[in-house]
Amino acid sequence: MLQDYQVLRIPGPTPVPPSVNRAMTQAMTGHHSPNTYQIIQNIKPRLKKFFGTTQDILMVAGSGTSSLEAAVVNVASKGDAVLVVSTGVFGHRFTEICESYELDVHEIAVEWGQAFNTDEVVNYVKQHPEIKAVYATLCETSTGVLNPVGELAQALHALNDQLIVIADGVSAIACAETKMDEWGLDIVVTGSQKGFMLPTGLAFIAVSERAWQAIEANPSRGYYLDLTKHRDALEKGNTPFTPALGLFYGLDAVLDQLENEGVSEVYKRHLLMRDMTRAAFKALDVNLLVDDAHASPSVTAVKPTDFDATKFRQVLKADFNIDVASGLEAFTDTIFRVGHMGYCSPADVLQYISAFEIALTKVGKQIELGAGTRAAQQIYLQKTISTVTQ
Numbered sequence: 001m002l003q004d005y006q007v008l009r010i011p012g013p014t015p016v017p018p019s020v021n022r023a024m025t026q027a028m029t030g031h032h033s034p035n036t037y038q039i040i041q042n043i044k045p046r047l048k049k050f051f052g053t054t055q056d057i058l059m060v061a062g063s064g065t066s067s068l069e070a071a072v073v074n075v076a077s078k079g080d081a082v083l084v085v086s087t088g089v090f091g092h093r094f095t096e097i098c099e100s101y102e103l104d105v106h107e108i109a110v111e112w113g114q115a116f117n118t119d120e121v122v123n124y125v126k127q128h129p130e131i132k133a134v135y136a137t138l139c140e141t142s143t144g145v146l147n148p149v150g151e152l153a154q155a156l157h158a159l160n161d162q163l164i165v166i167a168d169g170v171s172a173i174a175c176a177e178t179k180m181d182e183w184g185l186d187i188v189v190t191g192s193q194k195g196f197m198l199p200t201g202l203a204f205i206a207v208s209e210r211a212w213q214a215i216e217a218n219p220s221r222g223y224y225l226d227l228t229k230h231r232d233a234l235e236k237g238n239t240p241f242t243p244a245l246g247l248f249y250g251l252d253a254v255l256d257q258l259e260n261e262g263v264s265e266v267y268k269r270h271l272l273m274r275d276m277t278r279a280a281f282k283a284l285d286v287n288l289l290v291d292d293a294h295a296s297p298s299v300t301a302v303k304p305t306d307f308d309a310t311k312f313r314q315v316l317k318a319d320f321n322i323d324v325a326s327g328l329e330a331f332t333d334t335i336f337r338v339g340h341m342g343y344c345s346p347a348d349v350l351q352y353i354s355a356f357e358i359a360l361t362k363v364g365k366q367i368e369l370g371a372g373t374r375a376a377q378q379i380y381l382q383k384t385i386s387t388v389t390q
């Protein structure tokens with residue numbers, strides 16, 4: 001096997017584009033230097049459109065989970081009632097974080113593979129007026145469900161305009177269009193290694209005016225993750241602690257890439273990759289975990305009924321060095337997940353589908369070679385033929 005040839009098709013981390021890797025080799029400078037100030041100025045205004053907000057996006061050195069924790073420790077303190085709407089592993093992570101801070105945590109646990117039902121959540125909150133914050137997940141990466149978080153935020157605020165509604169956007173931002181201000185979301189977070197196609201290590205946190213008021217009224221905001229510290233420093237073009245400067249360099253190059261493509265084109269590309277992937281599996285008679293209406297543009301989960309998911313992944317790895325992800329926790333061996341986010345193009349989709357067909361055959365699934373590829377090609381042509389210039 002050609003040693004360096006690795007194809008990472010897991011739902012984060014994604015591969016890093018060459019220009020981004022080159023940008024990250026720039027020299028370190030002190031965190032109060034003009035260079036660091038300048039790079040922050042370059043990044044700051046350009047991040048907002050990916051969240052759909054006019055607020056500054058705070059950048060904290062940490063993995064995605066640090067942004068989830070920031071959204072807990074800043075908003076609520078010991079004994080406060082909060083609701084977590086959990087649709088899988090990452091939804092439930094909010095519950096675990098809330099429990100670790102001894103909040104009075106309520107959880108609505110939705111069957112894995114399903115999206116939450118907005119009315120059910122709204123009714124729950126109606127019956128529990130003590131709840132001050134609601135946590136939900138945009139794209140539940142463990143199942144590939146895209147939840148109607150915007151609809152939920154609007155419905156909850158119609159009920160109680162003081163409620164703080166928090167969305168984990170880790171595998172959604174820069175993949176699925178997110179309109180924080182329009183939807184009335186109060187905190188939206190993500191991490192660098194998903195849609196932003198960077199290495200892991202930067203957490204992003206956007207905060208609404210309503211959430212800032214709640215945060216300022218909160219007596220215990222922790223230390224490192226106290227968002228008022230990060231906000232006050234960022235206003236001055238700075239960070240309260242030594243920044244992940246290498247990732248800032250990379251992010252500047254990522255924003256160049258995404259702006260060059262066009263933000264709406266970024267979202268269209270993800271939808272196209274989702275639709276190609278799903279069409280291929282359907283043509284091959286392979287069972288998908290999530291229905292069309294709730295399928296995420298960034299990750300597709302497959303739940304085989306007549307072949308072994310783990311063996312399939314092993315063949316794919318051994319023959320092609322293509323990595324797809326296992327399921328998580330209860331779904332570890334029963335599903336696999338294909339990441340099509342960040343640095344991934346429709347050409348990559350055609351590649352992996354063709355390899356999937358070989359792996360399916362090797363694990364004993366009866367398929368017609370090429371049927372999945374053809375279905376993906378047809379979707380590609382349907383969605384792009386009008387843009388062919390004569």
Ligand SMILES: *Cc1c(COP(=O)(O)O)cnc(C)c1O
Pocket residue numbers: 012063064065066090137139140141168169170171191200
């Ligand atoms: C990846 C992911 C996380 C966790 O991010 P880490 O960087 O591993 O801490 C949280 N939520 C969602 C939805 C994710 O996809």
